[in-house]
Amino acid sequence: MAELFIGTGGGQRQSLVLKRANRHGLIAGATGTGKTVTLQGLAEGFSAAGVPVFVSDVKGDLAGLAMAGSPLAKTHAPFAARAAEIGDTDWAYAETPVQFWDLFGEQGHPVRATISEMGPLLLARLMGLNETQEGVLAIAFHLADEEGLLLLDLDDLQAMLADIADRAAAISTTYGNVSKASVGAIQRQLLQLRGQGAEQFFGEPALDIADFMDVDDQGRGIVNILAADKLMASPRLYATFLLWLLSELFETLPEVGDPDRPKLVFFFDEAHLLFDEAPAALLDKVEQVVRLIRSKGVGVYFVTQNPIDIPEGVAGQLGNRVQHALRAFTPRDQRGVRAAAETFRSNPAIDVETAITELKVGEALVSMLQADGAPAPVERTLVRPPRSRVGPVTPVERGVLIATDAIGDRYDIPIDRESAHELLGAKRAEAEAAAAEAQADAADAKADAHAAREQARAAKQAERERLAAQREADRAAREQARAEAASPWNRAVTSATRSASSTVGRTVASEVTKAVFGSKRGAGGLGAKILRGVLGGMFRG
Known part of the structure; x- marks a missing residue:
């Protein structure tokens, strides 16, 4: 059964059975005790066995994996002697095939993920949201999915949040309260993420996990080195990225059980950053992924200063x-010493708790899973030295390695395709244009109504003026008529006419009375007087 040589302890070779390498592991120890060198040696061993590796290079010295070590280097001089001491007869200086990656695209190929791939849970962890704000974020993701809006970068998420804030009243009746205060708090956190450089991480082209799982033309597994020295200044982004990477592997890779060798091995340096101040929901997610990803053929190795940095639920999964x-x-x-001592399978020949404080640099207590799956008794072990350079590469060396690897430039140029930001922007622009048009129409209608009212008012005023003029004309005519009637000539004619009419009337009346009543006697009676009065009045009028 294939094994990976770790070192020699108790007079025996200590090896990691590759079939059990997907049962995860822990490398722990104080600063300066040799953790990074041990990690480097294990990465070399996995690569030589054809297993691709991912390592986060926190201090920049793991980049030396790409270059063969040299006996002329001060740090490398003791390595040949150590290899001879532990009986590693095949040991020789050699380089390891590498690919450099960098979330900021400065020291390696850019690593990107879309907002949708990250998901609301990890984003909420990344932004430190409370439960209410996390709920609003989940609603934004749900609506984006329901409405066919792609969430690719921070602009898309900000546009989606602004949209649900505008529709808060309608959305709240279906999905629960969406307050503008919560949306504002999330937007402020997104602004802080931009300040940490997350804007470069979110977008396309997104990382294809298959590019982490290649071998070179000699069958050696590629060691993918993530430049994390700058990323450490944003520990929340670092932790979230690593957890996202594990989640993507879990969702992408098929079930394989326990293969003869892992399909991929992860080394998470400064692992405590994954768990510091992490909410219970996130810890549960980490524990679930670590437990289940084993069946995908992926081994996860946490590197940290103290074993108690690792939560118990996760630590219980670490067999090597x-x-x-x-x-x-x-x-x-x-x-930490007591906890570390209690986790090893005991060895009567070793007082583990005491030995932990006495170990030399490059020496470790080692317990690996055996072929039958049981942990081997702990042994005090001299660890195999790495074959590659211990220390960083120069910028020129890094540039050459990046330019000549198999990845090429497929991730170097960002892609900005139509997504939520553009679609919602167009929708908002259309709404604003429609609102402006409606406002213009309303203004035109108001102006037309005002003009109509003014026209009606002018017509009424003209009619009033015409009637007033007519009344004035009638009044003037009456006045003129009165004036004419009041002149001396008119008065004389009127008086003569009235006198004549009166005389004629009396004469006619007298004659009619005689005709009616007969004699003069009869004409002097009461009836004759009445008749004469009527007839006389007629003529006078």
Whole structure:
């Protein structure tokens, strides 16, 4: 059964059975005790066995994997002697095939993920959202999916949040309260993410996990080195990215059970950053992924200073252990020593708790899973030295390695295709244009109504003026008529006419009375007087 040589301890070779390498592991120890060198040696071993590797290069010195070590280098001089001491007869200086990656695209190929791939849970962790804000974020993702809006970058998410804020009243009746205060808090956190460089991480082309799982033309697994020195200044982004990477592997890779060798091995340096101040929901997610990803053929190795940095639910999944020296200067250190000692399968020949504080640089307590799956008894082991350079590469060397690897430039040029930001922007522009048009129409209608009212008012005023003029003309005519009637000539004619009429009337009346009543006697009676009065009045009128 294929094995990966770790070192020699107790007079025996200590090896990692490759069939059990997907049962995860832990490399722990205080600063300067050799954790990184052990990690480098293990990465070399996996690569030589045809297993692709991912490592986060926190200090920049793991980049030396790409270059063969040299006996002329001061740090490398003891390595040949150590290899001879532990009986590693095949040991020789050699380089390892690598690919450089960088979330910021400065020291390697850009690594990108879309907002949709990250998901609301990890984004909420990344932004430190509370439960209410996380709920609003989940609603934004749900509506984007329902409405066919792609969430690719931070602009898309900000546009989606602005849209649900505008529709808060309608959305709240279906999905629960969406307050503008919560949306504003998320928007402020997104602004902080931009300040941390997350804008370069979110977008396309997104990382294809298959590019992490290549071998070179000699069958050696490619070691993918993530430049994390700058990323460490944004620990929340670092932790979220690593967890996203694990989640993507879990969702992408098929079930394979326990293959003869892992399909991929992860080394997470500064692993405590994954768990510091992490909410319970996120810890549960990490534990679930670590537990289940084993069946996908992926091994996960956490590298940290103290074993108690790893939550118990996760630590219980780590079957392969390399424990470098710990210092028991503080109560926390002492608890770490006891915890580390208790996790090993005991060996009557070793007082583990005491040995942990006495280990030399490059020496470790090692317990690996055996072929039958049981942990081997702990042994005090001299760890195999790496074959590659211990230390960083120069910028020129890094540039050449990046330019000549198999990835090429497929990730170097960002892509900005139509997504939520563009679609919602167009929708908002259409709404604004429609609102402006409606406002213009309303203004025109108002102007028309005002003009009509003014026209009606003018017509009424003209009619009033015409009637007033007519009345004035009638009044003037009446006045003129009165004036004419009041002249001396008119008065004389009127008086003569009235006199004549009166005389004629009396004469006619008298004659009619005689005709009616007969004699003069009869004409002097009461009836004759009445008749004469009527007839006389007629003529006078």
